[in-house]
Amino acid sequence: MVDECxxxxxxxxxxxLGRVQVWEDELWRLSTSIGPGNPTIASSYLEPKRHIPYLPDLDGAEAATFGSVLARCSAALRAVTGVDLVYVYIFGGTPHLHVHLAPHREGDALNTSMIKGELVLETLSSGVTGFQSKEYAGLPEDELEAAATALRAELNGFHSSSSS
Structure with missing residues (x-):
């Protein structure tokens, strides 16, 4: 525990914060918004009990259980709300990892936008919809390729425990 957190x-x-705890185990807790002013049903927050500032700082038992806990909480939210999708957001403004789980219903206040501005949508040959911002130009392809190459080198040799 960090006193100022x-x-x-x-x-x-x-x-x-206008929420109530609905589940916990020895490592994690899930709380759900009960208002006021929340425009979506059962917006919830998954947090490690131990102070872990941001996603890249996950380690130990929290890192080992993160995926299964996230999947279980999302499945419970789907079952309770009857939605098909639970959006998962992680923002970096608060230095204690908290994952927003947002059940999505057609026509609710949520959206799928990951970037600012008006989007240009394009149906790709695969049937997937691609998007670009009208207000922000795409980065140069050589810069994007360099980032992908550096990431590949950084992760070379990494194997998740499920693939070992």
Whole structure:
């Protein structure tokens, strides 16, 4: 626990944030928004109990269980709300990892936009919809290729435990 971190306070901060804890185990907790003003059903927040600032800082038991806990919480949200999709968002503004789980219903306040501005949509030959921002130009392809090459080198030799 980090004294100055509000999210390290766990359920103690929930009332202030307009939410209630609905599940926990020894490593994780899930809280759900109960308002006021939430325009979507069962918006929830998955957080490690231990202070872990951001996603790249996950380690130990939290790293080992993150995927299964995320999948189980998302499945429970789908079952309870009857939605087909639960959006998963991770923002970096608060230095305690918290994953937003947002059940999505057609016509609700959520959207699929990952980038700012008006989007240009294109149906690709695969049937997948590609998108680009009208307001932000695409980065040079050589810069994108260099980033992909550097990432490949950084991850060379990494194998998830499920593929070992």
């Amino acid at each position: 509000g999210l390290c306070r766990g359920p103690e901060i929930d009332k202030e």
